Amino acid sequence: MSRKNAFYAQSGGVTAVINASACGVIETARENRDKIANVYAGRNGIIGALTEDMIDTNREPARTIAALRHTPGGAFGSARYKLKGIEENRAEYERLIDVFRAHNIGYFFYNGGNDSMDTAHKVSLISKRMGYPVNCLGIPKTVDNDLPITDNCPGFGSVAKYIAVSTREAALDVLSMAKTSTKVFVMEVMGRHAGWIAAAAGLAGSEPGDAPHIILFPEIPFERAAFLKRVKQCVEQYGYCVIVVSEGARYADGKFLAEAGTRDAFGHAQLGGVAPVVANMVRDELGYKFHYAIADYLQRSARHIASAVDVDQAYAVGKAAVKFALAGKTAVMPVIKRVSDKPYRWRIEEAPLAKIANKEKMLPRRYISRDGFSITEAARRYLQPLIKGENYPPYLNGLPKYVSIKGVPVAKRLNTDFVV
Amino acid sequence: MSRKNAFYAQSGGVTAVINASACGVIETARENRDKIANVYAGRNGIIGALTEDMIDTNREPARTIAALRHTPGGAFGSARYKLKGIEENRAEYERLIDVFRAHNIGYFFYNGGNDSMDTAHKVSLISKRMGYPVNCLGIPKTVDNDLPITDNCPGFGSVAKYIAVSTREAALDVLSMAKTSTKVFVMEVMGRHAGWIAAAAGLAGSEPGDAPHIILFPEIPFERAAFLKRVKQCVEQYGYCVIVVSEGARYADGKFLAEAGTRDAFGHAQLGGVAPVVANMVRDELGYKFHYAIADYLQRSARHIASAVDVDQAYAVGKAAVKFALAGKTAVMPVIKRVSDKPYRWRIEEAPLAKIANKEKMLPRRYISRDGFSITEAARRYLQPLIKGENYPPYLNGLPKYVSIKGVPVAKRLNTDFVV
Numbered sequence: 001m002s003r004k005n006a007f008y009a010q011s012g013g014v015t016a017v018i019n020a021s022a023c024g025v026i027e028t029a030r031e032n033r034d035k036i037a038n039v040y041a042g043r044n045g046i047i048g049a050l051t052e053d054m055i056d057t058n059r060e061p062a063r064t065i066a067a068l069r070h071t072p073g074g075a076f077g078s079a080r081y082k083l084k085g086i087e088e089n090r091a092e093y094e095r096l097i098d099v100f101r102a103h104n105i106g107y108f109f110y111n112g113g114n115d116s117m118d119t120a121h122k123v124s125l126i127s128k129r130m131g132y133p134v135n136c137l138g139i140p141k142t143v144d145n146d147l148p149i150t151d152n153c154p155g156f157g158s159v160a161k162y163i164a165v166s167t168r169e170a171a172l173d174v175l176s177m178a179k180t181s182t183k184v185f186v187m188e189v190m191g192r193h194a195g196w197i198a199a200a201a202g203l204a205g206s207e208p209g210d211a212p213h214i215i216l217f218p219e220i221p222f223e224r225a226a227f228l229k230r231v232k233q234c235v236e237q238y239g240y241c242v243i244v245v246s247e248g249a250r251y252a253d254g255k256f257l258a259e260a261g262t263r264d265a266f267g268h269a270q271l272g273g274v275a276p277v278v279a280n281m282v283r284d285e286l287g288y289k290f291h292y293a294i295a296d297y298l299q300r301s302a303r304h305i306a307s308a309v310d311v312d313q314a315y316a317v318g319k320a321a322v323k324f325a326l327a328g329k330t331a332v333m334p335v336i337k338r339v340s341d342k343p344y345r346w347r348i349e350e351a352p353l354a355k356i357a358n359k360e361k362m363l364p365r366r367y368i369s370r371d372g373f374s375i376t377e378a379a380r381r382y383l384q385p386l387i388k389g390e391n392y393p394p395y396l397n398g399l400p401k402y403v404s405i406k407g408v409p410v411a412k413r414l415n416t417d418f419v420v
Numbered sequence: 421m422s423r424k425n426a427f428y429a430q431s432g433g434v435t436a437v438i439n440a441s442a443c444g445v446i447e448t449a450r451e452n453r454d455k456i457a458n459v460y461a462g463r464n465g466i467i468g469a470l471t472e473d474m475i476d477t478n479r480e481p482a483r484t485i486a487a488l489r490h491t492p493g494g495a496f497g498s499a500r501y502k503l504k505g506i507e508e509n510r511a512e513y514e515r516l517i518d519v520f521r522a523h524n525i526g527y528f529f530y531n532g533g534n535d536s537m538d539t540a541h542k543v544s545l546i547s548k549r550m551g552y553p554v555n556c557l558g559i560p561k562t563v564d565n566d567l568p569i570t571d572n573c574p575g576f577g578s579v580a581k582y583i584a585v586s587t588r589e590a591a592l593d594v595l596s597m598a599k600t601s602t603k604v605f606v607m608e609v610m611g612r613h614a615g616w617i618a619a620a621a622g623l624a625g626s627e628p629g630d631a632p633h634i635i636l637f638p639e640i641p642f643e644r645a646a647f648l649k650r651v652k653q654c655v656e657q658y659g660y661c662v663i664v665v666s667e668g669a670r671y672a673d674g675k676f677l678a679e680a681g682t683r684d685a686f687g688h689a690q691l692g693g694v695a696p697v698v699a700n701m702v703r704d705e706l707g708y709k710f711h712y713a714i715a716d717y718l719q720r721s722a723r724h725i726a727s728a729v730d731v732d733q734a735y736a737v738g739k740a741a742v743k744f745a746l747a748g749k750t751a752v753m754p755v756i757k758r759v760s761d762k763p764y765r766w767r768i769e770e771a772p773l774a775k776i777a778n779k780e781k782m783l784p785r786r787y788i789s790r791d792g793f794s795i796t797e798a799a800r801r802y803l804q805p806l807i808k809g810e811n812y813p814p815y816l817n818g819l820p821k822y823v824s825i826k827g828v829p830v831a832k833r834l835n836t837d838f839v840v
Contacts, residue, residue, distance in 0.1 A: 010596070013597070013601075014593055014596050014597060016589075044599040044600065045600075047599065047600065071592070072589050072592050072593065073589075073591075073592030073593045073595060073596040074593075074596030074597070075596070076596075077595075077596050077599055078596050078597055079597075079599060079600045079601075080597070080600045080601045081600050161818055161819075164818070164819055165724050165819060165820060166718050166721075166722070168819060168820065168822065169436075169492050169493075169718070169721035169722055169723060169724065169820075169822075170716075170717040170718055170721050172491070172492050172493030172721060172822060173434055173492065173493045173494075173717045173720065173721040174717065175493060175497075176430070176434050176493045176494030176495070176496075176497050176498050177433070177434060177494070177498055177499075177500070179464040179467065179497055179499060180464065180465075180467065180499045180500045180501050181433075181499075181500045182717075185717060187718075203818075203819065204819070273696060275714075276693060291716050291717055292714065292716060293714055293715060293716035293717060293718050294695075294712065294713055294714040294716075295713060295718070296590075296711050296712060296713035296714075297590040297593045297594065297602075297605060297711055297713060298586050298589070298590055298607075298713050298715070298718075300593065301586075301589035301590050301592060301593040302586070302589055303589060304585050304589065304725055305724055305725065307818065384817055384818065387817075387818035387819070388817065388818040389818065390812070390815055392810070392812070395810055397804055397807075397808065398581055398584070398623075398727065398804065398807035398808040398809065399581075399584055399585060399588060399623065399624070399807070400585060400588065400589075402588065402589075402592060
């Protein structure tokens, strides 16, 4: 049989635009029904393949698939589940191939970050070895923006936009109250290893004195005295101080600030939360009234303020993955190549999964100002285009109209259970 | 002289739409230049009047005033500064009148909440007693939605929309990850005394099983056992649990779940950090993986997702205040009267400040479900229209184009300093 099915799975932390990639995959597959009979989606990611719990996307109407483009979260369910090395965990890989073979699946699209690219790569290797070669395509997705080779990662631009917009808005609030009330505002953002998201907050201001006044990057060892001195300077000079802190901010010895721990009114240690640690430091040393926000999941699910560029790119990598697969390619991932900054132009190219798997792209030092508290012009040139354009979802009664899938299961063909 | 000047001041915590009210005041005054020569705005609210530090709004171009309609925060600066009783603090009231007299100010527009309405009322009384009667108009503003008589308060609808949208979005994120990762998500929202903002989160879902699964209102005494039982039920039945908790959530004895122990300028306890308290409780008792967000100032400055109804009403109360003043009225506040729910229709009426000052409108018990964890249909009927419509700000390079005023000071006419 020449017509094969495809398997698509979402992996790891979801984003505001991962469903736009799913939309790109499914719509492009539907345009090629002569080659791809159906796209089966893993319920809860790769676990859906291992347990033969797959969703029949042919049962979803075109309008549902189209609406995935503006729906945040992972419509089919995602999973934090990493397949280990082939030698350690051969049974899982073999199970995957058994399921693919049973369902005539010839294409595997894995939408995730570094770990997922590693898995997709390994599946391509073992499928050949097992005599059932599957075209394995990675589809990049991560708010952390830390995949190598690709200029940026779908998912990041929308978080970046949310953080830049929120910083600008909250700063106006604090500025207007600073005379008699809050003088220091701290916002905690994601990015445990790399400061890409924290850096995006820097787009909120452009003139000297604009917020954010201080960004605390994971890449720059935190120095308490220098930090507090800068806070004091800002409050004295501008009347207020807006601080954006990455959850990964750490001391020179590698210890996270968040591990320092604060205690609540009852003396109980409070878990997590670098923002209160920083805020309490400011209060204890400088006595300024403070507020803090922890954006947490709000930042990566905020489809209502998604970047139009990000949505377009998320769709494009999904579409390109299908085209690559149909061209016979395997063990590659579509990457975004920046053609020019101004005007911003980009195109899709391909890169081998082997060069992407398990590698992290850190925020370059040249994107961080010499004093370590803000971003440089080079960073702005890189970041600015990624938040460009608004792509609003449709609304009904004041709320975004997001879609849910029917999720009709594909009939099982194997008589064996598999426990993950 | 028949042409008088007007004085306008912003008071208390700012909102996403308080500047829309300022826009309504100034644009309407400009349409009546035969009666109002200029609007002087207090720099940092009432403190600007006391220290004779006023901004000449005639020096702001029409496009700046128009752009206030889509700019969050308080463009002229706000203040948490409460004038005490007249007998206790006669000097401050007399100073105000001295400044008004020196600058030929015949109209006082005070844009704030309960405390500010009390101040505006007292100023109207003392101005008469001092032989310099000033028309004193309150303009309602509070995210807390707790002013009496008016059906709702400008500022609330936009926070309500932000919270409902964010809850819906974050819930999709958690749902997609719950199989292998976060099962419980806690979002902390504002509302020290009344659960209006927390209630708005309830709009995010409409079907049984939809998030938010649990809302913790300040009005319902927190019961640990009942709460934990419900969390467990949700996770077992739906796979996840989204909890929205008001910063004012408290035990039966009145003690806040998160008492920070610090107090603001008005002596109100300053709260913060109830989300980690609730999240840790869930972890300790049930062991579920959790995340939490603290929206803090992001919620009240999020002009990018403002409610169109809220923006219109904020403008309308500013405009109405000027019209009332020109009609010779004093010691009144424009209120929003709901004419019908479906279709939602409203009009502006007036109410005496004496009936509004220092009174709080609590969330009615009939808006909260019997079990205390969600909202009723009556609440939905009330809340739904307030978040209707999107009113997006203009964007440039991916960021909202918010305006700053030039802030040209009005020349001082008094030779005396006044220390606040």
